Amino acid sequence: MSVSESEHVATTATAQDPFSGPDLTGHFGRFGGIFVGETLMAAVEELDRVYRQLSGDPQFWRDFDYDMAHYVGRPSPLYHAERLSEHAGGAKIILKREDLNHTGAHKINNTIGQALLAKYMGKPRIIAETGAGQHGVASATVAARLGLECHVYMGAEDVKRQAANVYRMKLLGANVVSVTSGSRTLKDAMNEALRDWATNVDNTYYIIGTVAGPHPYPMLVRDFQAIIGREAREQSLAEYGKLPDALVACVGGGSNAIGLFHPFLRDKDVAIYGVEAGGDGVETGRHAAPLSAGKPGVLHGNRTYIMSDDNGQILETHSVSAGLDYPGVGPEHAWLKDAGRANYVSVTDTEALDAFRLLTRKEGIIPALESAHAIAYAIKLAATMSPDQTVLVNLSGRGDKDIHTVASIDGITV
Amino acid sequence: MSRISKTIAAAKQAGRKVLVPYLVAGDPDRDTTVALMHQLVSNGADIIELGVPFSDPSSDGPVIQLGAERALRQGVGMKTVLSIVSEFRKKDDKTPIVLMGYLNPLEVMGYDNFVSQASSAGVDGVLVVDLPVSEAKELLALTQPAQMDIIFLVAPTTTEKRLQGICEHSSGYLYYVSLKGVTGAAITDADSIAERVKALRERTELPVVVGFGIKDEASATSMAAISDGVIVGSALVQKIGELTDSGARDEAAVAQACELIGRLRKALDA
Numbered sequence: 313m314s315v316s317e318s319e320h321v322a323t324t325a326t327a328q329d330p331f332s333g334p335d336l337t338g339h340f341g342r343f344g345g346i347f348v349g350e351t352l353m354a355a356v357e358e359l360d361r362v363y364r365q366l367s368g369d370p371q372f373w374r375d376f377d378y379d380m381a382h383y384v385g386r387p388s389p390l391y392h393a394e395r396l397s398e399h400a401g402g403a404k405i406i407l408k409r410e411d412l413n414h415t416g417a418h419k420i421n422n423t424i425g426q427a428l429l430a431k432y433m434g435k436p437r438i439i440a441e442t443g444a445g446q447h448g449v450a451s452a453t454v455a456a457r458l459g460l461e462c463h464v465y466m467g468a469e470d471v472k473r474q475a476a477n478v479y480r481m482k483l484l485g486a487n488v489v490s491v492t493s494g495s496r497t498l499k500d501a502m503n504e505a506l507r508d509w510a511t512n513v514d515n516t517y518y519i520i521g522t523v524a525g526p527h528p529y530p531m532l533v534r535d536f537q538a539i540i541g542r543e544a545r546e547q548s549l550a551e552y553g554k555l556p557d558a559l560v561a562c563v564g565g566g567s568n569a570i571g572l573f574h575p576f577l578r579d580k581d582v583a584i585y586g587v588e589a590g591g592d593g594v595e596t597g598r599h600a601a602p603l604s605a606g607k608p609g610v611l612h613g614n615r616t617y618i619m620s621d622d623n624g625q626i627l628e629t630h631s632v633s634a635g636l637d638y639p640g641v642g643p644e645h646a647w648l649k650d651a652g653r654a655n656y657v658s659v660t661d662t663e664a665l666d667a668f669r670l671l672t673r674k675e676g677i678i679p680a681l682e683s684a685h686a687i688a689y690a691i692k693l694a695a696t697m698s699p700d701q702t703v704l705v706n707l708s709g710r711g712d713k714d715i716h717t718v719a720s721i722d723g724i725t726v
Numbered sequence: 727m728s729r730i731s732k733t734i735a736a737a738k739q740a741g742r743k744v745l746v747p748y749l750v751a752g753d754p755d756r757d758t759t760v761a762l763m764h765q766l767v768s769n770g771a772d773i774i775e776l777g778v779p780f781s782d783p784s785s786d787g788p789v790i791q792l793g794a795e796r797a798l799r800q801g802v803g804m805k806t807v808l809s810i811v812s813e814f815r816k817k818d819d820k821t822p823i824v825l826m827g828y829l830n831p832l833e834v835m836g837y838d839n840f841v842s843q844a845s846s847a848g849v850d851g852v853l854v855v856d857l858p859v860s861e862a863k864e865l866l867a868l869t870q871p872a873q874m875d876i877i878f879l880v881a882p883t884t885t886e887k888r889l890q891g892i893c894e895h896s897s898g899y900l901y902y903v904s905l906k907g908v909t910g911a912a913i914t915d916a917d918s919i920a921e922r923v924k925a926l927r928e929r930t931e932l933p934v935v936v937g938f939g940i941k942d943e944a945s946a947t948s949m950a951a952i953s954d955g956v957i958v959g960s961a962l963v964q965k966i967g968e969l970t971d972s973g974a975r976d977e978a979a980v981a982q983a984c985e986l987i988g989r990l991r992k993a994l995d996a
């Protein structure tokens with residue numbers, strides 16, 4: 313790395329408020345920024361300009377809040393998972409029920425917000441990349457609602473393992489493009505979406521599904537997802553009379569995690585844990601845990617921790633969960649890691665699958681395999697804490713989409 | 727004056743358009759790339775853009791993606807790329823070489839390592855597709871003292887404000903991207919390109935070379951007529967891909983792959 317850390321930290325982190333990033337050029341310390349081909353630069357700069365203007369307009373947020381309440385079904389409840397807590401034997405485990413949102417995951421919070429931007433910018437055509445298919449479904453959903461043309465790029469591998477979501481997108485009127493280049497997963501879908509955007513930049517709005525991509529995406533996706541943390545903060549105070557002692561969320565690109573974490577960053581006593589996909593175990597190299605085992609680099613428009621080899625080639629990732637199968641991570645997480653404000657850990661496929669079954673049996677809630685990673689870590693963490701403490705877990709999505717994957721691991725065809 | 731500037735100035739003086747082929751380093755293998763480069767020069771290439779293969783070439787179309795995949799299957803990394811340049815330089819110390827690729831390989835190697843090793847291998851310029859001027863300060867601080875040119879792209883979407891920064895920091899030449907899209911797409915609107923390039927040449931002394939979508943005599947001559955020269959990528963990489971398909975790597979096969987460049991040279995000089 314040739315970027316001096318102190319140089320950029322000085323621009324973002326003021327002594328009064330180190331958490332006010334990104335700076336005007338989209339940097340979180342040495343991370344973030346804008347790294348795209350020249351053809352897309354004007355579009356990215358225009359989006360930044362439009363978002364800065366609209367996000368200062370109270371009417372924009374009134375429209376957003378209206379949709380959150382009446383279309384998504386917010387606020388999502390906090391739920392005290394008593395039997396799971398008892399099983400863990402320690403702190404109270406509390407779930408933030410993003411799985412109850414319309415379309416079944418947190419992804420809709422972001423697509424509603426970006427659809428408002430697309431509408432304002434007058435773009436008739438939407439593109440999106442998707443891994444698990446949840447963001448693809450959420451994009452197809454808002455496109456249907458606004459009558460916009462929608463194309464969703466999805467790695468050929470993911471098309472296979474998330475067949476139900478592919479069909480949902482098609483029902484919603486989206487064109488699902490199966491991407492056969494590279495490793496045929498989420499990163500390749502994102503490459504293909506960027507190529508489409510460069511080709512159709514005049515009439516197309518690209519809805520990125522996580523807090524990655526070039527600035528302003530990591531900022532605006534975070535702002536839309538931060539409704540999770542704002543609600544959770546208020547609900548904790550109202551229902552438990554205090555803030556949670558710890559927050560836990562899974563980290564793919566990092567949107568559900570930053571959405572939960574961001575409103576708590578200034579609450580120094582709230583411990584923060586992001587859980588990456590450990591796959592077969594971080595030590596095996598077969599995982600999707602760039603914060604745990606990657607190094608700084610540049611991918612898909614921003615500087616962050618990524619998984620790449622000594623030649624700078626992006627490595628293939630491995631996770632039972634399609635939504636976590638990504639070699640990069642949002643730049644704000646990279647910064648929070650280096651700043652020491654958040655801890656990043658990983659759990660393996662096996663641990664996540666165990667947690668998937670456990671939550672299903674103990675609480676009657678089938679979690680998404682992504683969210684099961686957070687549950688798995690929360691159980692371990694709660695066990696080290698006392699019963700008067702609380703661990704708040706982002707249950708980012710429901711597991712219906714993963715039934716086939718789990719069944720086939722069990723040797724059953726559904 | 728850099729080797730790139732000298733070459734373009736000499737061509738201008740001779741009333742000749744520069745012809746810049748692009749090929750992927752290590753496609754189909756290291757030694758054949760060196761042979762291809764020499765053949766391109768003898769067919770009339772003025773400058774060579776040597777692609778550094780990257781796993782996630784998000785500004786490239788399918789043809790160059792496949793070229794990069796073929797090179798990556800041979801395990802080609804920056805070390806091999808630079809060894810190709812050194813090998814080429816043993817027999818040719820005149821033809822400028824521009825490395826074209828994506829930023830992450832440079833990030834991982836470290837900018838200072840990259841610039842010093844590339845310089846000593848004989849690289850004259852570098853074009854990093856996903857490194858806009860606004861993020862290029864650190865790299866520029868290293869390339870300038872090493873007299874290495876940084877070539878930036880100008881696109882049909884580039885705003886006036888951005889153009890200012892690009893002109894200020896570019897050296898060697900400006901690479902005008904003829905179309906909105908990725909490499910290998912087809913040019914559809916030659917008139918508006920002509921207008922844009924004309925405006926560009928009025929505001930900068932830098933030579934302007936047009937790339938993307940140039941695949942035959944017609945597109946090459948029409949784009950060269952309005953600029954200082956043309957870059958030919960996908961059409962050549964497609965031919966080089968046929969070497970892998972056939973397995974042939976001998977002189978005749980190399981000559982066959984580069985035949986297009988000889989034809990374009992003739993058309994440009996006619």
Ligand SMILES: Cc1ncc(COP(=O)(O)O)c(C=O)c1O
Binds near residue numbers: 418443444682
């Ligand atoms: C339910 C669910 N949780 C988490 C993720 C991971 O994304 P992120 O890290 O951006 O929240 C996904 C992605 O598809 C998802 O569907």
